[in-house]
Amino acid sequence: MVEDLAPQCSAKGCRAPAVWALLWNNPKLHDPAYRKTWLACDDHRKSLGDFLGARGFLREVTEFRATPHDSTP
Structure with missing residues (x-):
């Protein structure tokens, strides 16, 4: 399903x-x-x-915007 391919949260089990x-x-x-x-x-x-x-790793938090897939053949 296309829904299953939508970007999901990285938290374990989410x-x-x-x-x-x-x-x-x-x-x-x-x-x-x-x-x-x-x-x-x-x-x-x-x-x-x-x-x-x-851990001193976080650099920035931004709103996530999925990029549309190129639908050209």
């Missing part, structure tokens, strides 16, 4: 649609400009952000 993008990196492993992304629903935005923030 299947809610993604609303937030938490951009992060591990400064011991990644270049300062590099960003990894965790997606979050409204319910998990704070807990995922707190987890990354406690």
Whole structure:
């Protein structure tokens, strides 16, 4: 189903649609400009952000906007 392919929250066991993008990196492993992304629903935005923030990894939280797939053949 197409619904199953929609971006979902990164919290363990959560299947809610993604609303937030938490951009992060591990400064011991990644270049300062590099960003990894965790997606979050409204319910998990704070807990995922707190987890990354406690480790000094969280760089930015933005509203998640899915990009439409190119439908041209």
